[in-house]
Amino acid sequence: MSDQTQHADRLLRMAVNRLPEAVIIYDTDDRVAFVNEAYRKFFPHMPPVEDLLGRRFEDVIRYSMGTAGVVLDPLARSDPHGYIEKRRRRLHHPQANPFEQLTGGRWHLVREFRVPGVGFFSLRSDITEIKQREIELKLTRDHLSRQAQQLAEARELAVRARETAIAARLEAERANRAKSDFLARVSHELRTPLNAILGFAEIIRDRLLGPSATDRYAEYAADIHGAGNHLLKLIDDILDMAKIEAGRLELSIDWFDARSLFRDLLHTCRPLAARNDNLVLADLAPDLGAINGDVTRVRQVLLNLLSNACKFTRGGEIRITARRIVADDSGDQASSRDWIEIVIADTGIGMTEAQLARVFDDFVQADATISRAYGGTGLGLAICRRLCDAMGGDIRLTSAVGFGTSAILRLPVDIARTDPSPEMRSGAY
Template sequence: MSSGVSTSTDKNIVDKSRSHRNKAVSKAVRATRERLQSSANGSHGFARDALALHINNVLQAALIIPAFVAIVAAIGTYMVGDASLLPWALLTLAVHSINLLLARRASRLELTSANTSRWQRLFLFGQLLMGLCWAIFAASECDACGAENGYYFFKGGALLLAISITAISNVSLRLAVIVGFIPPLIALSVVSITGERAMDIALSGMCATAVLLFHYISDRLYRSNLTLMSYQSEKDDLIAELEVAKSVSDEARRRAEEANLAKSRFLASMSHELRTPLNAILGFSEVMSSEVLGPMANPTYKEYAADIHRSGQHLLNLINEILDLSRIEAGRYELTEEALSLLEVAEDCIGMVQLRARAKNITIHQQFEPNMPQVWADEKSIRQVLLNLLSNAVKFTNQGGEVTVKVGWTAGGGQYVAIKDNGPGIAEEEIPIVLSAFGQGSIAIKSAEQGTGLGLPIVQAILAKHDGQFILRSKLREGTEVIAILPATRVLQSVPAVADTQAVEPRRKSFA
């Protein structure tokens, strides 16, 4: 039943995360593609954005047209000598005010895909009304100017400035220049046809050329704006997609951490349930193999009992290592700290592996610095660290090899234990593997004495709990050296750290 609940929970977790990721990411990607594809051949994809930009430009440049119209009316009145241009100026300002009110109203409303086209037509109609006003100005003449051509230059300059101002202020509204200045061009054409004067014809041609030129420029600017909008939209959508992916990744990491913590807590809490039956198996198998209750009639049964005892011991060691690592990961590995001598612990551990080393004709050399003070640490944990390291050295050293154990001072005032063997060594690329949980190098895999791959991770974790450090150096066919370091803060009778370079070198050589 618990298995079914766990499976259901796992499915719910996976389904929720995948559904959330797929919906959010697919929506962002689909929106990006639709907008880019719709704007590839025209302005439909970003028509609403372009119209919003046009409304903003109209409101920001609200005073430019009134100022320009006032200047033109003032100069024209001075040249003509009467107030005939004042009604034109008032009419133009009134039409401009209507366009401003239209833009202000549009800015207060929400632009949608449905009403965008309608607002575009309204703004183009406003430009047409302004064009009618400029057509009135283009049809005006100066009877008092006589044969002089000054008024033609004034009128041509005013129309060119009006075309340029319209083109610049309406970049985000397509066809604004054409719609706004078709009426003036028609008026100039009628005047040039009826009057048959060379200046009128030249003015008409000049204004028509200017309208076409500024329409081309404004159209290019409009397309550039669309390109920038598409880039901005793509960037925004990609940022949104990255945010979704990041949130999904954070959620997946959180769930993985919770699952890993739950696993570690479960294994740590199952220590009693796992060890109790194994202890019974080990006890009864040892009693049977030792024939405490009497001799066995069949010697094969005695061998079987010994095999059961060895297998149970191996399984118990495996469970102990898994539980130790699980307790460390779950944060339930408590240290029972006390004053201890690193030299004495190292000697005891060497004595424990000495019998095994003699069986392989391995010589263990000791290089201990005398009179080293005690350290503040968990004796059981430190003993486990040294036994793991010594057992590995003996296990992977060939027949007749050598193992050197050094205990001394670090350059920073701490204490260290270095264990070096002349075994086959570890390839450089395999060092991260052997330092990971359940990781084994190629030598360990080929060896007949395979382990669990948890020894070195447990060593690292225990030393980290003591604020210490673990170093592994190895080369193929040259051997391996492992160093367990306890910091100076754990030495009860501290010595000052070495300051000068000459004093540091001997301490560093002690690691070699």
Template sequence: MSSHEYGVTMGVSTLRSKLLAVQIIVVSLALVLFFIFMEYNRYRVLEEELSERFESIADSLVAPIANSVWNYDLQTLQIALAPLSYNPGFVTAYIKDNDGDVLASYGEQQNLTSPDHISILKTLETLRFGKVKTVGTLQLIYNKSVNNEQMLKHLLIDGLILLIIAGVLLWVTTFTVQRLIGVPLQRLILSIQDAKSSNKRQQVDWSSKDEIGYLVQAYNDLQKKQIAYENDLQKSNKAKSDFIANMSHELRTPLNAIIGFSQMMTHQTFGELGDKHYEQYAIDIEKSGQHLLELINDILDISKIEAGRFKLRKSKVDLNGLIESTIQMVKPELGEKQIEITTDITANLPQLMLDQTSIKQVLLNLLSNSIKFTPNHGEIKIKAGYSNHNLMISVDDTGCGIAHEDLERVLKPFEQVGDVYHKEREGTGLGLSISNKIMELHGGTLEIESSLGVGTTVSVYFPKNHLSQVA
């Protein structure tokens, strides 16, 4: 089972690689220590065997050599020493009398001070006239380094065996770690990645009576709870959307009547109202009704978008004309606050396949926000053109601005930020959220740049590869 099967590479940061590194270190250290201990013991055994062999040889020569020394048979002494040369490691041998004079010798006579040379000294005794007589000494010198060649062969063989054992142990431990830890962790990571990328909830197929099994079981339990929660949330959202839709309908019907009758009273369709205060009251009623209707429409729109029932009806849209008509709609508000509005629109922008009503709503929301939060005698600038091969429309104002930490919040439904204006301006805080979601439905994006006390620039982008351009 490869690590790429689960989208997880075998890098130094993975748990498996760390465990494998620990395994290699521990196994290697254990095998090296075992190898050193084993070879040291082997070397000691060879040393002891060599020492015992020469001790045995010396013991076997003591009796015959002692008799020859007693008889002063030098030729026999020389003959007795000659076979020693057939023993590996033999260096030299001396036979001396009680006065220390050398009676016979055999082997090397130089470089006898090497630390590898081991000397064996035996006293020569013989039984004469019923008494044990000491007649001299026998000294054997052998070289213990004769074992080095044999040790080298053992080292090579044992080293090869050790490598094979190390490879088998590493394979077994790696397979075990992969099977008992790597596989469940990979499946767990795959499930988490699926949940993050596609909101796909799936159980991890693993069961073991250890910490990994407990972790997987806990994760599966959380997944079950999350699935149940999401199902309940979907039902709740549907119920909320249905309720909002019904309530919006129930509110719109009498509200439209209130707005209609207040307009008739304002225009005095059926005659004068009498007192001038009634005329102002009618104007106030109409404004309040229009404002309430706008709030209801915003809430209904966000509800449709969240429920996935907001349908786009695309048609050929002239961006130049769309921008101009939107500006005309907010001219009264601009004049009331004496805000100067300028445009910088690239000539001959192409027609695009868009939902004209919803895109006009986006532009109207952006302009309304700018007017709402720009002080009297402020400035608003609209730009339209190309930016990095995308079509872009931006609304730039000299309003109060938004703090950097609040930029993400303003795109969430019902969010209004800033102590400067959140209690002073009317609205639900849905304008930017609706605009952002409409742009997402079109495959576009909405971006905000702002500085407190300086102003705000909101830009919308229409990627060409997501839109059907027409001539």
């Protein structure tokens, strides 16, 4: 080798030794031909540079495999010879593109290539800080993504909470209006009979018709009695709703004959029907039998429904239908017991879909014009629904404006052994 060539070789080695990248070169016999100083910094577990020169490739790999944390490939532990062969294949057929490798706790960017007739070159750059920044950036992105998701969820919750608050406020306003309307109706309902009671009582007290008007005084006393009963009914409704709201409603359960109950109801409602020229018809199945329940509450519900039918029908017909639904063995809870189904249908003024949707609400009547024209507090149907729930049954209405209304009531024959059913409460039967 000429002096000029030797000088160039020294300059080249000096330059390569000053590189921050690790360089190792294997000759065509797979022996170490050159290692720069940076290589020892990358692999401090390896022998000194002068000891590496001339070492076979397999020896270098075994040095690396013998140091914990340097070789992370599981094949190096499960099949050392297989791992060495794998690395030998890469030595003779290096990867065409750079790749990243975690070695000894550090990240390296590895470039490998083979020069025919010269040997194998490997150049490694330490990219640990770059990888750490990438990991930190990814963690930051993930954190920001989670925060953005949490913010979106919080915003959605806030929107829902606002919508709920608005709905609650509107419902509270509706309830307040309903209760205000209820108080106005109650005041009107109380004032009318009280005026009659006071007026007739004053006439009787002062004998304004003279001492001989005994028959007229008796009529006025009867009017006072009727007005008093009306007041008592209003007060009973209010007390019933108060008990129901407080959860203090108690049922008095005993056996009673269904047909006897209907006979009493027909006798009671016919005078109510006659006031509006209505005809009352009954279609009672012969096998109604006995019911184990609270006869007073059942009578209260049916009388309320019949009174509504008579009040909202003029010159029409009210038909009462009752049948017994016998239990079957289908396994369905609603079918495993006997039921009494009662339908009270009238040919009265009927209701719209919107009125039907609110008719069972507390303190609500179908609409204000009906309240003014027909009176009432709006508690009757709400109490009926609550009483039916308490007795394990349900009530629902069907109606069409101008064609009348039908109330369908279902009660278990043995109320004492029946819990209220969600299906029955929803009216889905």
